[in-house]
Amino acid sequence: MLNNSKYLDKIYHYKGEWDVDSQCGLKISPAKDGKIVIIATELYDKNPGTSVTQWNTNLATVLCRENGIAPDKLIFIEHTPDKGSKLAFYNETFYKVDFEWDGDKFINPNWEKISKDTVENLLKK
DSSP, rough: OTTTTTOOOEEEEEGGGGGOOOEEEEEEEEESSSOEEEEEEEEEEOOOOOHHHHHHHHHHHHHHHHHHOOOGGEEEEEEEEEOOSSGGGGSSEEEEEEEEESSSEEOOOOOOOOOOHHHHHHHHO
16 A cells, blocks of 8 residues: 555556556656556557556556555556657657546546646656
């Protein structure tokens, strides 16, 4: 469980679609407003399985359960790092993902593109 003075920053292993081993970068940190920010970073070639975007509802549900985060306290952000490509698809991006809570799990993700500055402003300093 996470408390307001601690954060977590690691590679997170999860079972993705069809129970395929998957992984993402994971940062969990208190937000300035008392909520908890989860930043799930896509690892591209280092992720042998399901992407964060494909698995975000499941990932958010499991991470809240494992870390004692109330669903209404979650701020979930999908992060794709810059791959240094000429293709815009590989530029760094941040998306705040809002979900509905059905009483048991997150459903119906809704993405909003946000800036890196917005992410940094969410985090407790």
